[in-house]
Amino acid sequence: MSDSDCDEEAFHDASEDIARPEAMDLPCAIDEAKLAMDLFMNNKFDEARTLIRPWARTSMYHALGHGTFQFLEAVLTFEPQHIEAASESLEQSVEVCNRYRKKTTVYESIGKIMKKTNYDALSEEEIHAELCYAECLLLRAVLTFVEDENLISFVKGGLRMRSCLNAYKECWNILKNKNWEDCKHKPHFESGVRMGVGAYNLLISMLPARIMKLLEFIGFSGNRETGLKQLSIGCGLRGSLRQILCAMVLLGFHLFVLYVLGYGDGDLELAEVIIQDQLSVFPNGVWYNFFKARLEYVKGHVNEAIEWYMKAWTSQSEWVQFHHLCYWELMWAHCIKQDWCSARDFADLLLQESRWSRTIYGYQKASFMCMMRDKLVGDQNEELVQLFRDIPGWKQRIAGKSIPMEKFAVKKCERFFAQGNKLVLPAVELLYLWNGFKVLGKQPELIRPLLHLVEKTMKLLEKERAQDNNFFVDNRCLLLLLKGMCHKYLGNFSDAERLFQELFSCEKELVADHYLVPYATYELGTLYWSKNDLNLATVTLENAKNNYKGYALESRLHFRIHSALADLRSFRKSDSPTESSNSNVMDNNSNSPF
Template identity: 50%
Template sequence: MDLATSISETSIALKLFLNNKFTEAKERMEPHSLKSMYPALGYGTILYLQAVMTFDMTDIETAIQTIKKSVAVCNRFRRKTTVMGSFRKTLTKVSYNDLSEEEIHAEICYAECLLLRALLTFIQDENLISFVKGGLKIRECYKIYKECNKILKSRKWTDEEHRLHFESGVRMGVGAFNLMISLLPGKIMKLLEFVGFSGNKQLGLSELENGCKMQSSLRGPLCSIVLVAYHTVVTYVLGLGDGDIELASEILKPCLTNYPKGALFLFFAGRIEEVKGNIDEAIYKFEESIDSQSEWRQFHHLCFWELMWCHCFKGDWLLAMKYAERLCRESRWSKATYTYQKAAFLTMCDDQSEHTTAHVTYLFSEVPNLKQRIAGKSLPFEKFAVAKTLRYAEQKERLTLPALELIYVWNGFNIIGQKMSLLDPMLTVIEQTINDLQNKKDEYIYFYDDYGLALLLKGVCLYHRGQLFQANQCFIELISYEKQIKQDLYLIPYAHVEMARICLKNEEFEETKSILEKTKKSYKGYHLESRLHFRIHAIRLQLNAREKQDTPPPSTPTGSFSGSFDAGGEDTVS
């Protein structure tokens, strides 16, 4: 299969995949996957997606073995360099025109396969050696993208279509790398310093946007998926919900035109409505995504997760519990999380009969038994859930606002805050709880933990209502109880960061920096610490952007990312 046919066949398979014909796409790639680079990449990618969605170790092992073969296939098409050749290369300027088009495309296919292999390494094994191996593969992958960037700007192209496919691949790789690494807070970056590079958020966004404009290229739709996922999902899970929703909507339009029944694009359409606070419209889109295909039920789990939160935001706790139950039954990701969510939602239901209470007690008691270890570590949220279930038993079958606490730690208030019709009922429940706590103070073993949580939630609601002074007073009062709080130690650093958000909104930049620095230095070892570090990092990025608004940087050449790899040193993507 020559290069043009290889790209054409893979493009057809990608369209089948995005139109929900997953098995047909897989079967189209498999016969050529041991002979041709693009089918090898395509087949490996499909098995990779299947593995990460099922989280089944058999699927993961199958994907790893397939991608190993894909790496070997792509490597066969790469330019072979001897030791003397490598030495001469360092002494003379490389002429990329000497490389054939097959050799050039082999480089970028090899990099993508290597990246998939590295990502699977992290979830397959539990030891440090596997982590180091994965990191080294990512480093090699990065260096290949750096070289491909030079090829793109230096080579004289004879086939415009081949150049387009190659360029979209470079833009996707450079963009995704920069964006992914720019999101990592300092604590995590220290673990990855041996990889040797950092990320530039604006460069990453720019390159992916340019890649999105190449919809006729093989990787154009994939650039769209990465960018829309960043703006609608990643910024809400890891940061402050500051994604560009209007841009995401514009990027998604041609995708929905080309793939009107594509389950993934319908999911993102639902997600856009959800983060706008249009919950009923979001529910409709998620249900449409589910109805669009039944071949890969793993896609349904993405929608079940979002439908669960949509019904939470509406205060429909019973329906939210039903979706958590379906996830617990069908998904392999974290049964401890799903079980805790089921119990937390049930505690919010109006029906608190003896039967319901007994079922809630049973669910909470099951959570510790379901805790798992991945890559040698327990999931942070599972540890949090286990601690809460132990509290439930110790406090005579009582937890304070566990469902609203879940919404907070999963950053849901950034969505609820878009619509007062969603936020005000939550605030009413919180204020009623605060009154009950004050009236029955002697009945609570961990009064200040429970009261502190209610204060934190009230402050967050007031923040989204624009009542910044009153919100700040809630956080100040919570922090004053620091020595009385026994278990929920996470409340204090989280309250500090909420205060930093208020300072940022009031353009008190120095105070914002001071609070963030104090929080990072003064508080360690609390639940959900990594989540807060992501939020701190997101606030710092916003702070840097706000400070630069009045002092624009020196003008630099625009139009492409061509100089970006060279500007930051040998191993810096910036």
């Protein structure tokens, strides 16, 4: 099988009649790994697993593939048993890969310090084993990151990257120093090195400054531009085994990570090119239909996004967990349209089918029901009240820690009863916390109806002030933040700044929602950036980072502040001719990405 055999029908036929080898050498292993990848991208998940599983304990590429499938199931479900199974599988994969790596004696290790390593002496099997070993270690470390968003987990995950980092450094040295003249599998190795180095740099670069300082002290550093450049190079190695993975990491970063934890927009033009290219190969593949939907969503094309999400949802039924990703996205798409009924229905599907966080799903469903309170009939009001009673009992602990958003939801349930069975625009508050305003801001026709809703609610709150003495200031400050966000994205910067400042004046009167002040400070800082007042933007963002502690969802905001400050520094460098000419993100082969 040649590396260029990418025809979809050929892979389907091969999956039915493939002649399995009696022994698994490196060329056969790479061919089968590539076949499994294409089966997977064509929604043939079980066939891909079946192809990989028999050799998972003896072949490095099959071991890596098996661990990767287990890893994907874990991150799609977030269920403890799947995370545990993935962890065990990846440990086994590490052991298999380690068998094929070059064994270095103590004498040889000392010799490395004294003289340059002869990488030409390594066999192809040994260099690919080093790469597969590094990839397994990377997946194992990422598994720690995705368990929850507490700072301790990120430190733990960062420490697990140590051995992974060393393996990738060795792979990088091999790529740059080996004579590849007679190595026909170089593109497969190179795309893997580019993918790992790129993903590593992106992961480290997204961590907040206080974690970065700790990790830099023990030898870690990461650069976003380096990561993106390496992934782009890997994405351009057509026909290579990890080319698709490079593309998926780039899309995940530009379409998801930056919109949840970051400040700026992703590179949507690049995302469009990658998606169209991959859809031409996998037109019915669930992954790229899903990425296409997400691309339309972040552009603010909500109706088009819903159509693509529905296509992705219905394109396969083997991997039910993937449906949950579609439900999540469809829920927010309908929320943006203020279609509370549809949003509630998708939240209910998540509540019934997914066990990632019943507390979060339940609170989302309850929030959407609160938004349509005047349309609830019969037992629906009783269902709503019972839902708020049940949500706290579903709170879970992962690795001994509570999930921050679950803690937030439980506090809001207490607030619901303390306020006489009501909350103020809880679904819009959630939309803000999940960074939904970045999507709303792309289309003024989506913002204006929301602004009208917030202003209407403010008038009602004033009328009911006497009935809501304890939390009136908190509720009013939430509405000031939401109204300020609407004006910010409509370009009414003066009105937005006035509303944020009015919120700050009430800081000492807040009873429960202390998170509103640091979050509004962050929004004011990015507003100053929009006005091109870079000095004031920096001061305000630093103020948001350093002057507030112990509020709800603090880690989430610190990720956004870190991203904004990093982007601001990059923006200033690009504006400075001197610094721009001196900046060098791996412009030549001698520079190291570590």
